[in-house]
Amino acid sequence: MTDNKKNFNITFYLLIVPVLIWLIFMIVIPHAELLISSFQVEDDLGDMVFSFGNYIEFFTQKIYWLTFVKTAAYSIGVTLLAFIIAFPIAFYLTKVTSKKNAAFLMLLLLIPLWVGELVTVYGWMVLLGDHGVINSFLITTGIINEPLNMLYTNFSMVIGLLYMSMLFMVIPVMSTLQSMDDSLIEAACDLGASKWDIFTKIIIPYSMPGITSGAIIVFMLVIGDYLAPNLLGGKNSLWFTEQIYNNFLTTFNWNEGAAFGFLLLMLSSGIIWLALKLSGQKLDKVGS
Amino acid sequence: MSKILEIKNLSKHFDDFTAVNNVDFSVEEGGFFSILGSSGCGKTTLLRIIAGFQQESEGDVIIRGQSMKGIPPEKRPVNIVFQNLALFPMMNVRENIAFGLKMQKLKTADMNSKINEMLDRVGLNGYEKKKVTDLSGGQRQRVAIARSLVMNPSILLLDEPLGALDRKLREHMKVELKLLQKEIGTTFIYITHDQSEALVMSDQVAVMHDGQFEQIDTPRILYKNPKTSFVAGFVGDTNRFEIESSDNDSIITKGDWKLKRSDLTMSLQGTPEVFYIRPEALILNPDNSIDGVDQFEVTIKTILFDGSNTKLSTIVNGSREELLISLPQNAQFDGIEEGHILNIGVHRDDVKCF
Numbered sequence: 001m002t003d004n005k006k007n008f009n010i011t012f013y014l015l016i017v018p019v020l021i022w023l024i025f026m027i028v029i030p031h032a033e034l035l036i037s038s039f040q041v042e043d044d045l046g047d048m049v050f051s052f053g054n055y056i057e058f059f060t061q062k063i064y065w066l067t068f069v070k071t072a073a074y075s076i077g078v079t080l081l082a083f084i085i086a087f088p089i090a091f092y093l094t095k096v097t098s099k100k101n102a103a104f105l106m107l108l109l110l111i112p113l114w115v116g117e118l119v120t121v122y123g124w125m126v127l128l129g130d131h132g133v134i135n136s137f138l139i140t141t142g143i144i145n146e147p148l149n150m151l152y153t154n155f156s157m158v159i160g161l162l163y164m165s166m167l168f169m170v171i172p173v174m175s176t177l178q179s180m181d182d183s184l185i186e187a188a189c190d191l192g193a194s195k196w197d198i199f200t201k202i203i204i205p206y207s208m209p210g211i212t213s214g215a216i217i218v219f220m221l222v223i224g225d226y227l228a229p230n231l232l233g234g235k236n237s238l239w240f241t242e243q244i245y246n247n248f249l250t251t252f253n254w255n256e257g258a259a260f261g262f263l264l265l266m267l268s269s270g271i272i273w274l275a276l277k278l279s280g281q282k283l284d285k286v287g288s
Numbered sequence: 289m290s291k292i293l294e295i296k297n298l299s300k301h302f303d304d305f306t307a308v309n310n311v312d313f314s315v316e317e318g319g320f321f322s323i324l325g326s327s328g329c330g331k332t333t334l335l336r337i338i339a340g341f342q343q344e345s346e347g348d349v350i351i352r353g354q355s356m357k358g359i360p361p362e363k364r365p366v367n368i369v370f371q372n373l374a375l376f377p378m379m380n381v382r383e384n385i386a387f388g389l390k391m392q393k394l395k396t397a398d399m400n401s402k403i404n405e406m407l408d409r410v411g412l413n414g415y416e417k418k419k420v421t422d423l424s425g426g427q428r429q430r431v432a433i434a435r436s437l438v439m440n441p442s443i444l445l446l447d448e449p450l451g452a453l454d455r456k457l458r459e460h461m462k463v464e465l466k467l468l469q470k471e472i473g474t475t476f477i478y479i480t481h482d483q484s485e486a487l488v489m490s491d492q493v494a495v496m497h498d499g500q501f502e503q504i505d506t507p508r509i510l511y512k513n514p515k516t517s518f519v520a521g522f523v524g525d526t527n528r529f530e531i532e533s534s535d536n537d538s539i540i541t542k543g544d545w546k547l548k549r550s551d552l553t554m555s556l557q558g559t560p561e562v563f564y565i566r567p568e569a570l571i572l573n574p575d576n577s578i579d580g581v582d583q584f585e586v587t588i589k590t591i592l593f594d595g596s597n598t599k600l601s602t603i604v605n606g607s608r609e610e611l612l613i614s615l616p617q618n619a620q621f622d623g624i625e626e627g628h629i630l631n632i633g634v635h636r637d638d639v640k641c642f
Contacts, residue, residue, distance in 0.1 A: 186341055187374035191388035191439060192362045201387075205378045 038258035054259035086169035152234030160228030169214035176210030298347035309499035325496035367436035382416035543609035563641035574633025
């Protein structure tokens with residue numbers, strides 16, 4: 001009995017130590033460091049002093065919070081679009097097509113993840129550019145005379161963001177749909193529900209935990225993404241991660257950058273909290 | 289009483305397999321009709337065709353004189369209680385029951401009175417706000433039945449709804465379902481593989497085998513007078529004897545039980561292949577004064593004690609045939625032990641041969 005308990009303790013510590021090391025060195029310490037430095041500014045003598053200056057700067061410069069609001073609004077929009085596109089895919093893969101087909105199609109969906117975001121973003125640049133595949137095709141077939149301006153617009157940015165995040169909506173939605181018994185749909189049908197009623201009153205509510213966890217992942221990926229807004233959205237994309245990047249690597253104002261980082265963290269956490277409240281979902285259920 | 293449901297020469301073929309083969313029957317209004325069969329006999333397919341979830345290959349389903357051809361499930365005057373109940377897990381008890389009425393766009397006041405009446409009827413008052421996942425098996429059962437009954441269907445179809453319950457609860461729900469059906473008077477069509485469920489609850493039982501109906505009768509007749517060999521073997525416990533050879537004055541079973549033609553009722557006709565005797569039809573130490581009783585001797589091998597269902601496993605003397613005999617638990621037979629030789633009688637009408 002005591003031996004067992006001892007063994008259990010050793011195993012317990014062996015398992016917990018890597019987790020703690022990870023949490024402390026990779027998450028707690030850097031964040032604490034950033035939090036402290038976000039409240040520091042250089043005074044006239046070149047010493048670091050405590051100040052709210054970095055945060056005040058954010059609220060007084062219109063361009064900063066304009067970028068902030070745009071980033072939030074577009075992230076929510078991309079998340080919604082991801083849901084609209086991903087849900088039919090997930091439904092088709094779980095409930096319509098055969099298991100064998102579904103596995104093959106799933107593999108196809110995964111391919112963009114294998115090559116990495118940078119490569120897929122360049123892929124989209126090749127497709128959408130002024131002399132890119134789509135414009136060349138449209139001009140040679142005579143549909144248009146002047147190339148369409150698609151690259152370096154909000155449109156191309158949204159496409160890039162959608163492309164890299166959509167799969168993370170498909171997978172959790174698929175897993176909830178898989179657990180749904182088809183007889184629920186038949187029962188609803190038997191009770192007189194139309195196709196639309198079945199979709200809105202049975203299938204969507206049932207898959208809500210999956211949708212919510214998918215939405216959280218997509219939203220986090222999108223709001224914190226740097227490559228797609230920067231390369232596909234161009235100079236005018238006004239994505240908040242670019243402001244952070246500029247502070248750290250262009251103007252070397254690490255304190256301002258740290259403050260912006262924390263503002264972004266608070267923004268995304270706040271929106272997710274609000275979304276959970278509004279949809280009536282619980283985080284523990286969503287995570288499972 | 290009028291016929292509420294008529295099934296006309298109904299067949300259902302899958303690629304190279306016939307699930308329902310030319311089934312033809314009708315159900316009286318207000319009756320409790322069971323379809324009894326082992327799994328894979330086509331009973332679920334038949335039920336799903338009546339509900340409209342599957343299309344018949346041939347034949348027709350007629351409800352209240354109206355053909356159901358081309359009518360989708362949501363428009364048919366039938367509701368179904370699914371095998372796994374298919375309650376909506378994201379809704380509470382009340383929302384589950386209200387779902388169908390909401391689809392009908394009923395006024396809130398009408399809806400509430402119907403739901404309350406139904407909650408009363410199935411004894412779920414006070415549970416309406418509970419989540420269906422928090423209910424016990426029996427309560428979930430009642431929610432599923434209430435959800436269908438509140439739609440006031442012409443026919444309620446039940447697809448083995450008691451299958452998932454434990455034995456004790458199943459026994460209880462059997463009686464409850466029967467009483468509920470009597471009280472509300474809706475026609476129930478109940479499919480099951482459990483003969484006890486079918487026999488206890490039904491007014492009429494159809495025994496289904498390989499996509500066909502073997503016999504449709506009241507439970508009593510089905511048990512007493514099976515029309516086919518399958519029904520005799522399937523419904524109730526029974527002893528089955530296959531006949532090896534027969535001539536004019538004797539027959540021999542596969543287990544070398546030699547019987548004189550004059551002994552048993554099968555002497556009456558032709559060359560039967562098999563005969564059945566129910567364990568409870570056998571009389572221990574029969575009185576010679578009873579008419580039409582044939583007698584033979586058996587040796588007791590073991591006593592299979594199971595309370596009121598206790599049986600003797602015996603060997604017919606002079607053969608290798610095993611015979612199960614019901615043993616009443618009363619003082620008369622308390623002294624019976626393994627190895628004893630017993631005199632057994634059977635009335636000629638209780639031997640069913642095919």
